[in-house]
Amino acid sequence: MRFLAPGWLALLAAVAVLIVAYVVVQRRRSRYAVRFAALPLLERVMPREPGWRRHVPAVAFLLTVAGLVLGMARPVMEVQVPRERATIVVAVDVSMSMGAQDVAPSRIAAAVTAAREFVAELPEAFPVGLVLFSGTSAVTVPPTPDRAAVTAAFDRISLGPGTAIGDAVLASLDAVRGSDAGAAPPPARVVLLSDGANTTGTPIPDAAAEAAAAGVPVSTIAYGTPTGTATIDGDSVRVPADVEALAGLAEGSGGLAYRAETAAELEAVYADIGSSIGFRTEEREVTSAVLALALLTAFAAAAGSLAWFSRLP
Numbered sequence: 001m002r003f004l005a006p007g008w009l010a011l012l013a014a015v016a017v018l019i020v021a022y023v024v025v026q027r028r029r030s031r032y033a034v035r036f037a038a039l040p041l042l043e044r045v046m047p048r049e050p051g052w053r054r055h056v057p058a059v060a061f062l063l064t065v066a067g068l069v070l071g072m073a074r075p076v077m078e079v080q081v082p083r084e085r086a087t088i089v090v091a092v093d094v095s096m097s098m099g100a101q102d103v104a105p106s107r108i109a110a111a112v113t114a115a116r117e118f119v120a121e122l123p124e125a126f127p128v129g130l131v132l133f134s135g136t137s138a139v140t141v142p143p144t145p146d147r148a149a150v151t152a153a154f155d156r157i158s159l160g161p162g163t164a165i166g167d168a169v170l171a172s173l174d175a176v177r178g179s180d181a182g183a184a185p186p187p188a189r190v191v192l193l194s195d196g197a198n199t200t201g202t203p204i205p206d207a208a209a210e211a212a213a214a215g216v217p218v219s220t221i222a223y224g225t226p227t228g229t230a231t232i233d234g235d236s237v238r239v240p241a242d243v244e245a246l247a248g249l250a251e252g253s254g255g256l257a258y259r260a261e262t263a264a265e266l267e268a269v270y271a272d273i274g275s276s277i278g279f280r281t282e283e284r285e286v287t288s289a290v291l292a293l294a295l296l297t298a299f300a301a302a303a304g305s306l307a308w309f310s311r312l313p
Contacts, residue, residue, distance in 0.1 A: 004074035004285065011069045015062060022058055060301030067294025075290055076283050085186035087143050087179050088122060088277060089172040090115055090150075091131040093194040093223075095163045097239035100195070102228030103263055107195055110263035111223065112154045115193070118270035119150050122277070129175040130154075135162025135200050137171040143179035161232075165194055166202030169249070173214050188216045189277050190255070191270075195224040197242035204245050208252030217255035219273055220246040225261045 003009065092115060098108040119128050127143035130150050140153045169190065176188040190211065198204050211218050222241035230239045243259060250257035256276070260266035 001075055001077050004076060006073055008069060008072040011072075012066065015066050015069065018062060018065070022062075026055075056304045057301045060297050060304065064294050064298040064301065067290055067297060071287050071291040071294060074285055074287050076285050078281050079284050085125065086123075086277060087127050087129070087176055087186055087188040089129040089131060089143065089175050089188070089190045090119065091133060091137075091168045091172050091190060091192040093134070093163060093165075093168075093192075093196065094132045094157050094159050095134040095196055096159050096161055096232045097163070097196045097224075097228075097230045097237075099159055100224060100228040100230040100239055102225040103223075103261070103266075107224055107228070108157065108159065110266060111193060112157065114263065114266045114270050116151050116154060117267065118191075118274055119147060121271075121274050126277075127179055129172070129179065131168055131171050131175065132157065133164050133168035133171070134160035135164055136160070137164050137167040137201070139171055139175045139178075142175055163194060163196040163199045164201035165192070165198040165245070165249070166204050166207035167200075168192060168194075169204075169207035169211055169218055169253075170202055172218070173211060173216060176214070176216055190216055190218040190253075191221070191273055191277075192218055192246075192249070193221040193223050194246060195222075195228070195241045196239055198245060204249050205252060208249045211253035211255075216253070218249055218253040219255035219276075220250045220257050221266070221269055222246045222257070222259045223261075223266065 092111060094108065098106070098111065100107050103110045122128060124145065124147075127145055128141075128147065128150050129139060129143035130141040130153050131137060132140045132153075140156075141150050144150070169192065172190040172192070176190075208218070222243040224239065224241050226240045228239050229236050231237075241259075247257040249255075256273070258269040258273070260269045
């Protein structure tokens with residue numbers, strides 16, 4: 001939080017003085033009652049002590065004053081605001097290594113389930129595209145608001161040899177360009193999941209540079225356990241994700257890098273990405289909210305004083 005008129009905060013010193021004065025007065029009042037009255041007689045002639053309730057109006061008053069001071073200082077906070085528009089391209093690795101079963105029931109099955117949920121949770125106005133890649137890369141579904149077309153494409157997945165991560169990024173950028181025909185194209189994001197290393201096609205640094213130049217951040221998910229194995233051409237082969245290369249792709253393009261070794265972790269990653277994509281952070285002045293809270297506190301002070309003492313504070 002910051003303040004547009006911080007000079008008014010100096011008045012909080014006056015609030016602190018009022019608090020100290022109230023505490024001092026209450027202590028003197030207590031000592032005076034004990035000194036000048038016989039306690040047994042005082043208990044019979046004085047009304048029952050209201051206890052903690054007698055402090056409520058004073059505390060509410062002090063909070064009201066503090067709230068008014070904060071309001072005069074014009075506080076500004078960062079808030080999450082829903083995006084009106086955005087184009088999202090989901091790129092999923094469908095190489096042979098995705099058949100590994102270190103993630104139950106298999107990497108590809110868990111990835112498809114999480115990706116479907118991710119697509120379903122995005123705002124309806126966001127066009128979503130799908131790129132599937134192994135040794136080659138292709139735009140399987142151009143960006144569209146039709147969620148059914150995207151989710152149905154997952155039913156047609158077949159695993160292939162090789163992993164062309166760089167080409168997948170370029171295909172995703174082509175998909176974004178094809179959907180942004182307007183004069184003011186919406187912001188775009190690519191979410192790329194891979195469980196291996198770039199084995200063919202465009203080098204990852206080149207793809208990251210092109211994404212950065214296009215203003216399209218690529219968030220990456222390094223998927224699978226480091227010890228996962230898959231059967232490729234009859235041989236059991238270790239298939240760890242190239243975490244560093246994927247992190248470099250995210251950093252170089254302005255996106256975020258994630259890791260997921262279980263289906264639950266993958267779902268959490270997609271949920272976090274969805275939150276960052278669907279909302280933007282911006283500063284907004286919250287003076288009216290602070291003043292409203294101060295006003296409610298004043299009403300509470302008045303109500304409590306009338307209810308308990310039949311007078312206003």
